[in-house]
Amino acid sequence: MRQTERGDTGKYTLKAQNENGTDSATCNVTVIDKPSHPKAREDDGGVPLENYLVEKFDTATHSRWVPALKVPARQAAANVDGLLEGHEYKFRVSAVNSEGESGSIRDIFSGSR
Known part of the structure; x- marks a missing residue:
């Protein structure tokens, strides 16, 4: 099946028919994709989620989003090292599984060091 979405996950019944008769089979289909x-x-x-990717943005330099660390999927908190005194940072987080990286929650954390 092409262009499936996670919502297409479920139980499907396949039916085949020809001049010799009819048969059917039921199967469970799980559509996998990047996480939300x-x-x-x-x-x-x-x-399963593999990890979370945390990126940082230094508002003083207005440079670009930079990977800060990867956090194991089972870990609920993390500390970002290497922040500069007096700088304000924005952070965003993405979830990662074997299919790829989710979109990120942008600017959910901000603060100064």
Whole structure:
């Protein structure tokens, strides 16, 4: 099946018919995909989460989003090292599974060091 979505996961019955008769079979289909935004783990994409990617943005330099650390999927908190005194930072978090990376929750954490 092409262009499936996570919502297409479910039980399907396949039926075949020809001049010799009819047969059917039922199977469970699980559609896997990248996870949803890491908001209370709404959807892991159908496969276990591997980690969360935390990125930082230094508002003083207005440079770009920089990977700060990877956090194991079972870990609920993390500390970001290497922040500069007096700088304000924004952070965003993405969930990662074997299918890829979710969109990120942007600017959910901000603060100064």
